[in-house]
Amino acid sequence: MDDINAADKKFLKELNAGIASLVLLGVLDRAREPIYGYRIAKIVEANKQDISMIKQGALYPVLRSLENNGLLQSKVEPSVSGPPRRYYSITDLGRQTLKRWMQIWGQTITFVNSTLGEVGSDDKY
Amino acid sequence: MRQRQRYDGFCIQGVLSMIKTIKEYLHQLRKELRGSDSAIVQDALSDAEEHLRDAYNNAITIYPSISDADAIMQVIEEYGTPEEVAAGYRDIEVRTSPALAQRVKRYEEKKRSSWPRFFGVWADSGAWGSVIYMILSLATGIAYFTWAVTGLSVSAGLLVLIIGLPLFALFLLSIRGLALIEGRIVEGLLGVRMPNRPAFTDKRQGWWDRFKSIFTDGHTWSSMLYMIMHLPMGIFYFTLIITLIGVSLWGVALPILQVLLNLNEVTGIRVHGILYQLPDWVTFITPVIGFLVFTATMHVAKRIGCWHGSVAKSMLVRRDSQG
Numbered sequence A: 001m002d003d004i005n006a007a008d009k010k011f012l013k014e015l016n017a018g019i020a021s022l023v024l025l026g027v028l029d030r031a032r033e034p035i036y037g038y039r040i041a042k043i044v045e046a047n048k049q050d051i052s053m054i055k056q057g058a059l060y061p062v063l064r065s066l067e068n069n070g071l072l073q074s075k076v077e078p079s080v081s082g083p084p085r086r087y088y089s090i091t092d093l094g095r096q097t098l099k100r101w102m103q104i105w106g107q108t109i110t111f112v113n114s115t116l117g118e119v120g121s122d123d124k125y
Numbered sequence B: 001m002r003q004r005q006r007y008d009g010f011c012i013q014g015v016l017s018m019i020k021t022i023k024e025y026l027h028q029l030r031k032e033l034r035g036s037d038s039a040i041v042q043d044a045l046s047d048a049e050e051h052l053r054d055a056y057n058n059a060i061t062i063y064p065s066i067s068d069a070d071a072i073m074q075v076i077e078e079y080g081t082p083e084e085v086a087a088g089y090r091d092i093e094v095r096t097s098p099a100l101a102q103r104v105k106r107y108e109e110k111k112r113s114s115w116p117r118f119f120g121v122w123a124d125s126g127a128w129g130s131v132i133y134m135i136l137s138l139a140t141g142i143a144y145f146t147w148a149v150t151g152l153s154v155s156a157g158l159l160v161l162i163i164g165l166p167l168f169a170l171f172l173l174s175i176r177g178l179a180l181i182e183g184r185i186v187e188g189l190l191g192v193r194m195p196n197r198p199a200f201t202d203k204r205q206g207w208w209d210r211f212k213s214i215f216t217d218g219h220t221w222s223s224m225l226y227m228i229m230h231l232p233m234g235i236f237y238f239t240l241i242i243t244l245i246g247v248s249l250w251g252v253a254l255p256i257l258q259v260l261l262n263l264n265e266v267t268g269i270r271v272h273g274i275l276y277q278l279p280d281w282v283t284f285i286t287p288v289i290g291f292l293v294f295t296a297t298m299h300v301a302k303r304i305g306c307w308h309g310s311v312a313k314s315m316l317v318r319r320d321s322q323g
Helices: A006-030 A037-047 A056-068 A092-124 B002-008 B014-018 B022-032 B038-062 B068-079 B082-095 B097-111 B114-123 B125-160 B164-190 B207-216 B218-260 B286-316
Strands: A072-077 A085-090 B269-271 B274-276
Touching: A006 A037, A006 A056, A006 A072, A006 A085, A006 A092, A037 A056, A037 A085, A037 B038, A056 A072, A056 B038, A056 B068, A056 B082, A085 A092, A085 B038, B022 B038, B022 B068, B022 B082, B038 B068, B038 B082, B114 B125, B114 B286, B125 B164, B125 B218, B125 B286, B164 B207, B164 B218, B164 B286, B207 B218, B218 B286
Parallel strands: none
Antiparallel strands: A072 A085, B269 B274
16 A cells, blocks of 8 residues: 555545445445445455555445435444444345446446557557 | 554554544544534444444454554554545535535524524424423333332342342343433434444453443443433423423314314313303414414423433433543
């Protein structure tokens, strides 16, 4: 993490803005039962590659905003070992949205890769 | 242990190295969010607390030898600095318009003269919550009082036997559970945030140590006192609110009962065979009186709700977590 400079950080932050929503919707879509923040963060972390894309603390406001938009729903339940936990689950609207976002994501990847590929091939010739 | 080494190193930035406890982190986060909508601040604090406690518990389970300071530093590092986290919440605040709209409304309410403010209480969810709380408080008061007094006397009586001690421990735990429930009711109806509810326990402690910490914790006993006090308070609240609502309803219903339905036996009082009742023309003023009394009742309920909320907070919530 130390070798990431300011420009990289800014780039990551801008990328993350949309990706976090997509990733969280995806995680909750695959979860069979409502799960709470810390476990969601763990799942996201388990899949992360070398660089940490998203700080754990940044996931929570995204969860809140997805809930505000009706894509997620949540309920608070007391826990034995600490303060009450908020359990999130995906709504039907969230599932439909996820489907569309995955299409957009797929198109974005293809677009970005092919653009980068073209630039790369231009350089060669 | 790879992670451990990472955090032992010098890579932690200035702010994070200053934060030694979760409480300090929350304090810092609250500072960063100063000026934001209170609901956002509340969300941010409860999210952070929930996560950090979970992560901390997890860290000390995975690495039993890790020091407290290291464990906290590690979980905070992974969560992000208060500044970063606050920025995330401020971003959604911009998009969450209802909260902002409400703040503007509140500001406009302040500017209005006293009469609209007097009647504005009808639209105040806090006042309605307090009215419901006061009606409920008799039932909850009876339940808490019965439980606290029964539990206390039964377990105190059985303390001479070996069964008494676990029973007493269970009873003390149940008081904490009840305090949690009451906290939720107070938060839901009176709008007083009850932070840091079930105080988290150190999982490394043994059974006896945990019992001792519950027993010596003043919070357990103040919660129990609250349960016992809640009955007289509940009786007072219930009687007051029902009487006031009764008077208002009587005022509003009087012209209908007396003039339209002619239910003289209901609206009047018969003394020695003579029926006394208000003249018909007066009954057209009583609805106004009833309406005013009810509006005033809402203000009274709101005040009492505020006061009771602060009492509940001071008795049901640990001193060190209030802020």
